[in-house]
Amino acid sequence: MASPRFRCPVSYKKRNGQLSLGAHEFDWTLDGAEQPELRIPYSAVKAQAQNKSEKVILKVSLWAQNGQPEVNHNFTFLSTNAAKDRQKVIETLAYHISQRSGTGSGPPSASGTPQHPGAGVPKGGTLSAEERQIRLAILQDNKELGELFKTLVLSNLISEEDFWATRQHLMTYQKWQKNQKKGVLGTIADVRPTDSDGSDMKFKITDDVIASILAQFPPVRKAYEANVPNKMTKETFMRKYLESKFYQRNRGPGSSGSDAFFAQYEEEEDDDYAVHPKRAKYESSHLLLDLAAQTEDHLETGNRPDTTMRAGGVRSSLPLIRQFNRVSEGVLKANIKPSSTQTKEPTADEVYLRSTELDDLRPAEGPIAKALEIADATKYFQSQVGLSTSTPVERQQLNASQLLRTFSKAVQNWEPILSKTAVSRASGDSILQQLNTLTKKRKRDYQRNRALSSTVAKDAMALHAAAKELLHNYWSAITEKDTEKLTRIVTVLQDILDKARNFDKDSRDGPNNVSKSAAFKAMQDSVERAIRLHKKRRVEDRHRFLSI
Amino acid sequence: MTSEESINLLAVVIDTNPIAWATAAQDSRCPLDFGRVLEQLLIFINAHLALRFDNELVVIASHTNQSLFLYPPQLSDTDQPPDASSKPANTYKQFFDVNQAVIKTLKDLITESKSPEDVDDKSMLAGSLSLAQTYINRIRRANDPTPLQSRILILSVSPDLPSQYVATMNCIFAAQRVGTRIDVCRFRGKHYGEESVFLPQACHLTGGLYMEIPEAENLLQYLLYAFLPDPYMRSVLCLPEKDQVDFRAACFCHKTVVDVGYVCSVCLSIFCSVSKQCPTCQTQFGGQ
Numbered sequence: 001m002a003s004p005r006f007r008c009p010v011s012y013k014k015r016n017g018q019l020s021l022g023a024h025e026f027d028w029t030l031d032g033a034e035q036p037e038l039r040i041p042y043s044a045v046k047a048q049a050q051n052k053s054e055k056v057i058l059k060v061s062l063w064a065q066n067g068q069p070e071v072n073h074n075f076t077f078l079s080t081n082a083a084k085d086r087q088k089v090i091e092t093l094a095y096h097i098s099q100r101s102g103t104g105s106g107p108p109s110a111s112g113t114p115q116h117p118g119a120g121v122p123k124g125g126t127l128s129a130e131e132r133q134i135r136l137a138i139l140q141d142n143k144e145l146g147e148l149f150k151t152l153v154l155s156n157l158i159s160e161e162d163f164w165a166t167r168q169h170l171m172t173y174q175k176w177q178k179n180q181k182k183g184v185l186g187t188i189a190d191v192r193p194t195d196s197d198g199s200d201m202k203f204k205i206t207d208d209v210i211a212s213i214l215a216q217f218p219p220v221r222k223a224y225e226a227n228v229p230n231k232m233t234k235e236t237f238m239r240k241y242l243e244s245k246f247y248q249r250n251r252g253p254g255s256s257g258s259d260a261f262f263a264q265y266e267e268e269e270d271d272d273y274a275v276h277p278k279r280a281k282y283e284s285s286h287l288l289l290d291l292a293a294q295t296e297d298h299l300e301t302g303n304r305p306d307t308t309m310r311a312g313g314v315r316s317s318l319p320l321i322r323q324f325n326r327v328s329e330g331v332l333k334a335n336i337k338p339s340s341t342q343t344k345e346p347t348a349d350e351v352y353l354r355s356t357e358l359d360d361l362r363p364a365e366g367p368i369a370k371a372l373e374i375a376d377a378t379k380y381f382q383s384q385v386g387l388s389t390s391t392p393v394e395r396q397q398l399n400a401s402q403l404l405r406t407f408s409k410a411v412q413n414w415e416p417i418l419s420k421t422a423v424s425r426a427s428g429d430s431i432l433q434q435l436n437t438l439t440k441k442r443k444r445d446y447q448r449n450r451a452l453s454s455t456v457a458k459d460a461m462a463l464h465a466a467a468k469e470l471l472h473n474y475w476s477a478i479t480e481k482d483t484e485k486l487t488r489i490v491t492v493l494q495d496i497l498d499k500a501r502n503f504d505k506d507s508r509d510g511p512n513n514v515s516k517s518a519a520f521k522a523m524q525d526s527v528e529r530a531i532r533l534h535k536k537r538r539v540e541d542r543h544r545f546l547s548i
Numbered sequence: 549m550t551s552e553e554s555i556n557l558l559a560v561v562i563d564t565n566p567i568a569w570a571t572a573a574q575d576s577r578c579p580l581d582f583g584r585v586l587e588q589l590l591i592f593i594n595a596h597l598a599l600r601f602d603n604e605l606v607v608i609a610s611h612t613n614q615s616l617f618l619y620p621p622q623l624s625d626t627d628q629p630p631d632a633s634s635k636p637a638n639t640y641k642q643f644f645d646v647n648q649a650v651i652k653t654l655k656d657l658i659t660e661s662k663s664p665e666d667v668d669d670k671s672m673l674a675g676s677l678s679l680a681q682t683y684i685n686r687i688r689r690a691n692d693p694t695p696l697q698s699r700i701l702i703l704s705v706s707p708d709l710p711s712q713y714v715a716t717m718n719c720i721f722a723a724q725r726v727g728t729r730i731d732v733c734r735f736r737g738k739h740y741g742e743e744s745v746f747l748p749q750a751c752h753l754t755g756g757l758y759m760e761i762p763e764a765e766n767l768l769q770y771l772l773y774a775f776l777p778d779p780y781m782r783s784v785l786c787l788p789e790k791d792q793v794d795f796r797a798a799c800f801c802h803k804t805v806v807d808v809g810y811v812c813s814v815c816l817s818i819f820c821s822v823s824k825q826c827p828t829c830q831t832q833f834g835g836q
Contacts (some may be wrong), residue, residue, distance in 0.1 A: 403570035407582070410573070411658045414583040418594075418647065421587040423768050431769045438788030446786065 008085040011076040012038065018077060021092050023254055028075070042096035050090065056082035058089060098129045132172045135164065151333050159170070162473055184211045191242070198396075205238050213241065222265040288355050460503065460520070467496045474530050483541070490534045497527050552694040556778045557604040557687055558596050559680040560589070562618070564609045565671040565706040566658060572705055572740040577769040579688060580705070580735060580764045588768040589703065590650065594643045595776060607650055609657055610676035612668055617679070621649040633757070673713035673746075677730075681722055696777040699729040699756070705741045720750045727784050729782070730757035731775050733767075736760045757787055800828065 010019035010028060017030040017037070027036035038514045040062065049059045070198040139146040153160050164171065189209040214221040220241060228237050244262050290297075346354075474489045500520040572580035595660035597603055607618040680700050688696040700723065723730055732747040753756050757774055761767055774787050799806045799820040810819045815829040825832055 295651075400567060403574070404566055407566050407570035407573065408659045411582060411655060413587075414655075416583065416587045416590070416651065418587060418590060421584075421591060423588070425764050427763070427766045427768045431766050432773065435770070435773050436789050439786055442789055443786045 006088060008089075009078045009449055011078055012073065016078065019089065023091065026089075029047070040073070042093070042099075045093055047095050047097070047099055048090060050086060060085050060093065094129060108207075130170070130175075130328045134171055134178065137178075138167075138170050138174050144462075147462065148469060149254065151462075151466060152469060162477075163469075166472060166476075184208065186212075188216065190213050203238075203242060210238070211359050215227075219262055223262055224264070288352070461504075463496060463499060464520070464523055465494070467500075467527055470496070471526055471530055474534075483538075486534060487538075493527050493531060497524060497531070500524055502525075554595075554623075554697045554780070555602050555604060555691055557606070557684055557696055557698040558593075559684060559698065559700045560593065560605070561673070561676045561680055561700060561702045562586075562589070562609050562645050562654075563671045563673070563704045563706050564611050564654065564658065565669065565700070566612070567669040568740060569672070570705040572735065572737060575739045578737050578763060580737070580746075581739070585735075585764050586651075586654070588771065590647050591768055592771040592776070593646060593650075594640075595772060595801055597646065598640075599641055599778070603718075604687060605646065606680065606816050608679050608683075609648075609654060610671045610673055610677045611657060612670055613672065615672050616653065617678040617683075618653045619646050619649045621667065636819045660820070668708070670709050671704070672712075673702070673709070674712045674719055675700075677716065677723070679718035681719065681726070681728065684726070684728060698726070699779055701730060701775055702730065702732045702742065702747065703735075703737045704732060704747060707742055708744050708746050716746050716750075720746075722754055723750075728754060729779060730754045731756040732758045733761050733770065733775070734758070734766055735763060736763045736812065749802070755782075757789055759788075781785055806817075 003389070006021045008020075010017060012019075013026050013289055015030055019028050020026065020036075025039055025041040027040065028038040029036040040060070044062045045060055046063045047061050049061075051057045051059075058077065060075070060077045061072045075089075077083075080083055121461050139149055139442050149163065153163050169193060185208045187208075189212040190215070191205065191209060216226055224237060228234055232240075240262075358411055470489055474486065474493070477485060477489070480486075500523065505521065568578065568762045569582050573582065593605060597605060605619060607685065609616045609618050635641065677700070684698045685698075686699070720730065722774070728748045732744075732751050734744060734747060736743075748758045750756070759770060759774055760823070761770055771818045777785055777787070796805045798804060799809055799822075800817045800820070803818055804820070806818065806820050810822055811817070812819070812826040812831065814831075815826065817826065817828040819827075823833070
């Protein structure tokens with residue numbers, strides 16, 4: 001061996017040992033043992049994955065062999081430069097994986113169907129591991145595409161190259177998505193204890209949670225920046241935070257926390273009369289000039305606001321005074337019932353409007369609505385009525401008063417004896433028949449509008465997708481000289497055509513005899529056209545061949 | 549909302565336009581006998597009341613100039629209370645009350661009609677629909693926690709009134725809003741009961757049933773078959789219905805059906821040809 005084997009301390013299955021990379025295999029030896037316990041040739045490695053947390057773990061998965069399930073090994077790197085070690089191992093393994101997939105043969109077919117359609121081996125050219133991963137990801141995300149891939153490529157109807165040749169856009173999109181750097185998660189994290197048993201509460205705090213807490217509370221952020229990682233660890237800081245009022249405040253009233261730590265970061269410089277107040281409140285009234293002011297008004301103060309009475313001159317008593325104010329405000333508010341008309345702070349616009357707008361100058365607004373002058377109201381509505389296209393009723397011109405008289409007399413003499421009221425049996429039955437036929441017609445209409453059942457629809461869609469894919473490949477391959485390929489495609493197309501024709505026979509969907517194969521008509525037409533063209537070409541070729 | 553909890557309210561609106569009924573009675577081919585029709589209607593009402601003990605009922609007469617409650621009867625002070633002793637022994641009291649009230653009030657209504665000049669050939673359909681819906685609302689509030697399922701059955705023979713178009717459509721929309729189905733039973737003959745435009749639309753919009761009865765002799769069969777099931781059962785049953793509702797627009801100038809036309813943007817009236825001024829609302833169509 002030219003170069004010494006790379007070794008690093010690695011723990012496997014909670015036992016410490018050494019991982020060493022060789023030329024054709026890598027192995028792991030328990031500390032103190034002579035022989036390596038785990039020996040894995042590079043050819044058996046299918047994939048590897050790393051995790052992102054504090055512990056440096058590498059997961060190596062092997063090909064499933066002989067019907068056994070996939071085997072995964074998890075290695076935890078223990079050294080001080082664990083990440084660098086892991087990186088080295090990853091590079092080596094990746095190199096070998098791509099080497100193997102590029103030139104070697106695929107896994108033994110006796111291993112059974114893999115869980116997802118494995119990216120097959122291309123005929124020519126190497127396929128980088130990244131591209132393979134991309135293809136795999138696309139097939140996994142898009143179930144229909146995966147199905148199509150399985151039926152078409154794995155049964156060798158269409159080569160994989162052809163399949164992906166028309167789907168370049170999918171691959172570029174996936175590649176872009178993979179490489180996209182995602183920022184910090186923006187959700188406001190709700191920290192809750194996990195597995196809280198009694199007084200002992202466990203909290204799970206990830207980096208995202210920390211970021212969201214820092215964004216929510218500026219004092220916490222200031223404290224964090226000042227202390228971590230120099231004066232205290234993240235863990236200690238989070239502990240302090242959880243005990244503090246910030247967290248306790250969210251949990252509900254009554255639980256006080258220790259605020260001493262955060263208090264120092266919280267206080268803001270509050271000087272009401274500073275030259276440049278930190279958060280200058282916008283007073284809309286400041287901009288309004290009192291045009292009626294005379295010189296005499298400005299003698300003492302000039303243009304400054306009046307500053308003779310300065311509250312809070314003694315800085316040290318400020319917190320006390322403020323506290324006092326707060327408490328008395330609370331007392332007052334609690335005792336005085338708030339007025340029903342809440343007087344809000346008028347907005348700046350309102351203040352200016354009140355001062356500047358004069359009522360006299362506002363123009364008189366006319367009425368908004370304009371009356372609709374319909375000349376002849378009856379004619380307007382009459383068009384809605386009397387639309388009957390059927391024969392209009394011939395109103396017999398009878399004497400109205402005579403009619404009325406006879407009618408009211410008839411009604412007056414009407415003494416119904418309901419027990420004697422009868423409906424003639426025969427006519428009743430005939431009406432029943434009529435109504436029944438109407439109902440049947442209605443029911444048929446209901447059922448006709450019902451959608452196809454889901455399995456039938458799925459099968460139809462799958463058939464359609466397969467036909468489309470094959471036709472696509474056929475027409476793009478028509479310029480190539482590969483007649484064998486074309487013939488192969490055409491045979492499958494014929495097969496699909498027969499399946500489409502027999503679609504009805506296979507799936508009967510109740511009395512709904514709407515022919516489903518009619519739905520395939522367009523597809524059938526195009527398939528038939530392709531088949532016809534192929535046959536014609538075959539005949540032409542044969543003629544050409546014969547005539548030579 | 550299960551069917552056990554809710555109360556069913558049936559509102560029957562009877563078109564009592566005397567002239568229409570009288571004309572129909574004189575019809576040569578298939579005369580309508582008002583008495584017979586009412587008898588069958590009363591049997592139908594009894595059937596509705598018999599279905600459940602708490603089924604509610606209201607009957608409204610839509611006369612030429614007023615709408616009147618036939619049941620529950622509105623007793624004024626001068627009327628005597630109904631005569632309880634005249635009830636035959638083996639008649640169910642509730643049926644008897646309903647029958648008596650309807651018959652008596654209806655007779656009074658029709659025979660009190662004055663001279664023919666006051667009586668026009670029209671029926672206050674919109675007013676009766678409003679009356680029915682306000683009654684439904686009242687009963688709904690009275691039974692507040694219990695849900696109420698209401699439907700309106702209209703027996704109609706009079707022609708549509710164009711002046712009542714807006715009012716009728718408003719009633720229909722109100723019914724649609726509340727969920728009240730409007731069913732229509734239209735008597736159709738050679739000389740009476742021409743095709744209505746509002747009523748099929750009413751049924752279509754509210755989810756009700758529109759039936760045209762060719763012979764009134766066997767009205768009961770139609771009523772019991774199609775109009776008896778309550779709204780909850782309607783969702784399960786499949787009832788015979790008229791397929792197409794005529795929603796087509798007619799141009800205002802010729803009253804012919806148009807497929808493509810011109811619409812005034814102010815009053816929304818439809819025309820088949822362009823003009824400078826809208827004939828309906830006199831807005832000038834200016835423009836470049």
